[in-house]
Amino acid sequence: MEIINDREEKLELTYPCSWCYKLIANEKEALEEAVSDVIDKREHKLTHSKSSKGGKYISMNLDILVHNEDDRNFIYEALKAHQHIKMVL
Template sequence: MEILNARDEKLSLEYPCDWSYKLIASEVEALKQAIRDVIDEREHKLSHSKNSKGGKYVSMNLDMLVHNEDDRNFIYEALKAHQNIKMVL
């Protein structure tokens, strides 16, 4: 699988591989619930990234093993569509 980055250089991925999603939500517990809803019992690591200046949003990093491009994209889209998640990067 090849992905274009901002400089139009191709990034080659070999699956399975570790992948990191940055998630932004209003509160940590809502974010954790969204992760449970989407990935259920899959092994993952969740770590705090930062809070917005006004404290309205929190961002966290979700690191996990993805098995193929479809798996990686499915998780991204499911997180993005979840009502508790404001943004997925």
């Protein structure tokens, strides 16, 4: 078995900082609703990224200020667990 990246480097960020999540869902309205459910009234920017060739999927970028690593990971996990979101990158 070949190990591609055997380094155990930790991402070093200075908080608070802006973070971008790429979200993939079946439809724009459902994705917008999911973001609203997860981040409530926190200030953010949600912008269109791409749509799949057949129009089955849409991706959007969510830019938000995260306050610490726990905050960043909580948002990621909450978005990933939401029923309307297919994938979070």
